[in-house]
Amino acid sequence: MFEGFVEERLAVDGAQLRVRHGGTGPAVVLLHGHPRTHTTWHRVAPALAGDHTVVCPDLRGYGRSSKPPTDARHSPYSKRAMANDIAQLMTALGHERFAVVGHDRGSYVAARLALDHPTRVERLVVLDSVPIGDALRLADARFAAAWWHWFFLGQETKPAERVIDSDPLAWYGGDPVLMGGENYGDYLAAIRDPEVVHAMCEDYRAGLGVDRAADDEDAAAGRRIECPVLMLWAARDDLGELYGDPLEVWRSWATNLRGGPIDSGHHMAEEAPEELVLHLRRFLSEG
Template sequence: MFDGFTLTHINVGEVTLRVRHGGHGPAVLLLHGHPRTHTTWHRVAPLLARDHTVVCPDLRGYGKSTKPPTTSDHAPYGKRAMAGDCLALMRALGHDRFAVAGHDRGSYVAFRLAMDHPDAVRALAVLDSVPIGEALAHCDARFARAWYHWFFFAQPDRPERVINADPDAWYDVATKNSPERLGAENFADFHRAIHDPATVRAMLEDYRAGLGVDRAHDDADKATGRRLHCPLLALWSLRDDLGDLYDDIGAIWREWADDVRTGTIDSGHHMAEEAPDELAAALRAFLRTTKEDTFTEREPSW
């Protein structure tokens, strides 16, 4: 996987992130979702690296990134904290301004990064998501039935006991998630992660933060009229359920951003693994249209 990429661990303050980076050109940060690690991008990153510097970390708590202690409000696993990690990571690698694309839970980190640090993010792509605050505000019986895990994962202790009793059964190993579908090395990384109780707890803390501090941050931004001014691309999978849950995904994002483009990918939820060529092409086309006139790189500081 990731031919020509560097694999390393970088201390970004509160945590140390495992990260792969490679390529040359304007930087793009790729953020994975649950229950994946950065290796989910192994089929997409090399395609983007033809004309971009591509950075793929494990989010804090996930994979082989470190897992800080939590608090009663779960803020250490909130998207503001994760976004701060990503900003520090990109600066350590010499990138003061960059594009970011996030899938699933990673899209919430990408969104928060663009909201909190607009001078750093030149373009944002969100894959299979609407903002957490919007998802909960639009929550109805359809959402609760399809995404019940949001509310189950928020409960104390019980989700850990259920998942750790049989991680392979919970995460559909050998059916939806097999070496053939994920690629052998990506599968091995995913499989190792879901069998680590510390990683499982950290992933659940991500969801617990989602229903608390993350929603509060989204709601506070909406109440004060904060918006994104960078270009935003919203992509969703045709064979997943986001399009069934929301009548107009683009309209939701236009409540938050001035320049919204939309599109679909012919895949199930894990589009980076199922339709890498189509996804990479969509991202490259978007990044070309948002390319800035000047490109500068600093020497890494790590």
């Protein structure tokens, strides 16, 4: 995996991030979702590296990045904290401005990065998500039936960690052929680590609290993402069923928005990497 890339650990405020980076040209950072690690991009990153410097970190709490102690508000696992990590990481790697691509939970980090650090982010790609504040505001019975794991992982009365840790592979699943052997091995090591499972639950707890509050505050203040935004969703997942045209949700956030569906299931970097790369290269290369 990631031939020609360098793997290292770099310190940011409050965490150490495991990161792979390689290629030449304008910088783009790829942010994975739950419950993956950065290796989910192993078919995408090398294809972009011919004309981009590609940076793939494990988000804090995920994979082999550090798992900071939490607090009562779960703020160490807020998307604001994770976005600050990425801004500092890119500074450490010498990139003042860059594009950011986020999938699933990583898309919330990517959007928060564009909102909190607008002078740093040149282009934003969000994959298979709508903003946390909107998802919860628009939640209905269909959402509760399809995405009930948000509330299971996010509640604290009967923590989900004990259930997941009893048989993480049964809980998360995963196809080693579809994912690729090394990517699957990295993922498997992560989900079998109770510290990772706890941190991933903290991510969801932050989502129901401080992350939603941050989104709602920005929406009330009329803050918008000013850089060009590409929003893609998986046609064989349920985002379109829940929201019809997900672009309609994102239009209240982005002044320059385009996008559409990809013929894929949820994990499009693993299931439809060629189509995803075509979309990304076209968008990233626009003048």
